[in-house]
Amino acid sequence: MLIVSLSCTLTLSANAQANYLKITEYRVYFGWAKRFLQDWMVLRRFENAGRQYMMLVNPQTLETRIDEPKDYQIKPMTMEEARSFFKSTPYQRALSKAEKQSVMTQDAGIEMGMPKESGISLTADLCPSHRPLDKKIFTDIFSEFQKVEKPAPIALSITGIWMRQHPGDLEWLKQMERKGEIYITWINHSFNHRVSKTLPLKENFLLEPGTDINYEVLETEKAMLKNGLLPSVFFRFPGLVSDQQLVNRITDFGLIPIGTDAWLAKGQQPQAGSIVLIHGNGNEPVGVNDFIDLLRSKTRAIAQKQWLLYDLRESVDDEFESAN
Template sequence: MRFKCLLLLVLFFIFSNARGQANFEHIINYSVYYGWAHNAPQDWVVLRKFENRGKPYFLMVNPQTLQTKVDEPAAYQFKPMTLPQLRGMFKNSAYARALGEAEKKSVMIQNAGIERGIPTEMGISLTADLCPSHRPLDKRIFTDMISGFQKVERPVPIALSISGVWMQRHQADLQWLKQLQQKQEIYITWVNHSFTHRVSASRPLKENFLLEPGTNISYEVLETEKLMLKEGLLPSVFFRFPGLVSDQQLVYAITNFGLIPIGTDAWLAKGQHPQAGSIVLIHGNGNEPVGVAEFIKLLQQKAPSIAKKQWLLYDLRETVDEEFEGSH
């Protein structure tokens, strides 16, 4: 199964680099829009529609692999549907199962969503959050990761939870990341981390981050996706709550956008130790040097296993789709 997923990832990487992810700089009428799209032999779930320079586009997800793509609707057989109808239609898919699993954990005030992948994996899925920050990108994460895996895993997969404000304030760092991906040194899954990443030093958790009164969740989700597309980034189907803070109503608000909330079972800066299949959290925005240092130490400790391909980094989509695909 891992070979199949890696092959699909490599083929997609080659294909996407050949075409290039377009920069949609003139987006209008960006909206939530659900439906079934088919281009033989593949079914797709349509999540959004928009126009750019007079052309219509869909943002879609493959319900089996969780891979997203943007394409023009003309090449597809299409039927508008509600999200509940789509979840029923693809009820045995990794996409529908992951949405349901995230909703089961929606009552948690912190760390709701998918926390880990497959326990049998010999390795982890690395996620790094890019919250708004005045500090530059912590590039050690990427240079050490590339160096550590250069002989066994290329491109190296990483999921970056990116906020809109970080993108606006860190253009040079963003271009640097895009160049690493274009050179096929890393493969980035871009995770929606809200636009403003609101936070208060004084408010309790139940009124903090996206739970702060007056938060416009539609703005936080959709404006981030629009800016990703403008910057040439491909939005994934994942969402990470700022501060990992949410409530049941907020979790369902996010899944109603067709997005899968992801948490973590190993926030390194808090002393949590990763296990096989862990979704690991560090911050790459310069605000959490302790977590970055712990990750670099982990790479050093695992160097012998990495060399033998006995400890690897997993693409976030791969670990989630393998965990939730098929019947359990």
């Protein structure tokens, strides 16, 4: 769990290089698929330049991939049938846990992994912003971890608007990943990330009346694919604001809501296994500086492999494997 696995790296090289620029008929589609004795759950189907594709998740590892259906055995299912079929897997247990932790208006979803050693899962949100990417986060991560953990894993919650406004910054991140300096898990953070300074939380962000949740989720995934990014099975609510109905809408897409127990800019201190939240869009210098200070305070522990970054997927997966 400490180092990104070989299977993750192979999936990255096979999928993240492709840019699907002519996507049509992109839709939610559930089912069972099998290839080389491996069971997968189908989440999406779409066409690109006249060819059929599907997005799948490995329910044991939470690994996603884009592939053509022609090489798989496939059985279409409803969402209920698929969840029942895969009910004993870490993926389905994570979906169920996220639904049970959705009673709060803020910070619903999984807030903490379960690492085998001391360390955290780092998540950085890329909300719409006129400011450039805060690159110091990523260069400092690489500098601290290059001798003990390369590539260093980070999960980025990305919005469609940010991708549209910051193509240069997005290419810089992809270049860091191509160089093997960091490994990115891409989290869906909605397309527009609307927010009002006057509306109460129960009517704000994705709870704003008239919000088209299908657009917010699926258009973000399409934008990821068009930009050569591989969507994960994770979703982070804008503002960490949701309600029970909205959480269930997200899990109906097959996505796992991810919260945080350590939003650094709010003074929340990370513990072993924390899912840490900072903003990398230039809007939260306090949180960024706090994380850099945290890195510096852990220099010796990092060098001794006693404090590491965890791949979010493997951290969540490990929690449910341990529970089982």
